[in-house]
Amino acid sequence: MSGRWRIFLWGFGVSCVGSLPPGILNTGVAALVGNGGVVAAVEFGLGAVLVEVVLVRLALAGMASMKGAARWVYLGCGVVLCLVAFGVKGWGVSRLPFFTGAALSLINPLHLPFWLGWIAALRRRKILGDKDGGVFPLAVGAGTAVAFLVYGFAGGLFVGRLGMFRGVLNWVVVLCLAVAGLGQMRTVFPGRRRRLVRLLPGEPPPVSLLLMADETAEAIERYIHQCEVYVAVQGKSEVGVCALYRNSAEAVEIKNMAVIESLRGKGLGSWMLEEIRRIADRDGYTRIIVGTATVGRQLDFYLRNGFSLLDIRKNFFLENYPEPIVEDGQVLCDMVVLERSVR
Numbered sequence: 001m002s003g004r005w006r007i008f009l010w011g012f013g014v015s016c017v018g019s020l021p022p023g024i025l026n027t028g029v030a031a032l033v034g035n036g037g038v039v040a041a042v043e044f045g046l047g048a049v050l051v052e053v054v055l056v057r058l059a060l061a062g063m064a065s066m067k068g069a070a071r072w073v074y075l076g077c078g079v080v081l082c083l084v085a086f087g088v089k090g091w092g093v094s095r096l097p098f099f100t101g102a103a104l105s106l107i108n109p110l111h112l113p114f115w116l117g118w119i120a121a122l123r124r125r126k127i128l129g130d131k132d133g134g135v136f137p138l139a140v141g142a143g144t145a146v147a148f149l150v151y152g153f154a155g156g157l158f159v160g161r162l163g164m165f166r167g168v169l170n171w172v173v174v175l176c177l178a179v180a181g182l183g184q185m186r187t188v189f190p191g192r193r194r195r196l197v198r199l200l201p202g203e204p205p206p207v208s209l210l211l212m213a214d215e216t217a218e219a220i221e222r223y224i225h226q227c228e229v230y231v232a233v234q235g236k237s238e239v240g241v242c243a244l245y246r247n248s249a250e251a252v253e254i255k256n257m258a259v260i261e262s263l264r265g266k267g268l269g270s271w272m273l274e275e276i277r278r279i280a281d282r283d284g285y286t287r288i289i290v291g292t293a294t295v296g297r298q299l300d301f302y303l304r305n306g307f308s309l310l311d312i313r314k315n316f317f318l319e320n321y322p323e324p325i326v327e328d329g330q331v332l333c334d335m336v337v338l339e340r341s342v343r
Contacts, residue, residue, distance in 0.1 A: 056140045240258060
């Protein structure tokens with residue numbers, strides 16, 4: 001199988017399967033078909049697909065995040081989704097279906113995070129390259145279009161046979177839009193909930209957090225650009241960081257992991273390790289490895305969280321750092337390499 005066909009099949013498959021669970025757009029197609037608007041449903045789907053193709057192309061180019069404006073963008077998207085949900089019972093979509101589909105696709109809160117995650121995973125597995133910006137977005141569009149056809153057929157069949165339930169699909173659309181809108185608005189006022197946020201390409205890593213787990217900026221610079229960096233956020237505050245490196249096809253390595261001092265010993269680190277395990281499982285790894293000193297709290301922390309001894313790197317800290325590192329009154333010498341299974 002040629003490389004282009006392989007890329008096309010991956011993009012088509014991920015897009016088609018990812019578009020099958022009920023959501024804002026596919027239930028909209030089903031509702032339009034169920035109400036007799038087949039042409040309107042086609043126009044609605046075409047607008048949605050074109051916008052998704054453009055967003056995927058931008059994601060491939062490595063969109064930079066505008067952190068300062070992001071929370072207000074999310075709030076605006078959430079308000080729009082909620083307004084559409086309240087107005088959808090009248091279903092004015094049939095008047096401007098193409099632009100409605102495009103607008104809902106543009107403010108869909110799932111598109112960019114979904115595709116940024118998949119693009120990173122496919123690049124890490126050497127399936128997707130920097131020059132595949134033409135084939136992959138088209139495959140994504142084709143996969144989404146097929147999923148829309150499935151929903152359109154199902155919507156027509158369902159409502160055609162059970163005319164008394166014609167309004168059910170409309171209410172499903174209302175529910176999906178309202179939930180998505182409220183979810184977007186909640187990201188602006190997140191309270192104290194925790195989440196692990198991956199930095200996008202081009203975003204500067206939080207050096208002040210990384211320096212809690214490594215001695216010098218020079219040491220961090222040697223590995224950070226080959227890593228996926230995740231920031232632990234609690235409420236509106238950045239409270240931790242981890243840098244994950246592809247050690248092999250089977251193992252991901254934690255190159256750096258740190259928690260702010262005020263939250264140490266309160267479960268945040270163990271929560272981060274569980275999130276790292278989920279990420280590793282999602283990306284197809286079977287093992288997680290990490291290196292730490294032979295003394296100090298870090299070794300005990302990893303052992304408590306299911307890690308076991310893999311290797312010892314003699315004189316690692318003496319040979320890789322310009323000045324001796326002292327912890328708990330002892331000069332660090334050897335590095336202990338630990339591992340744990342993902343499942």
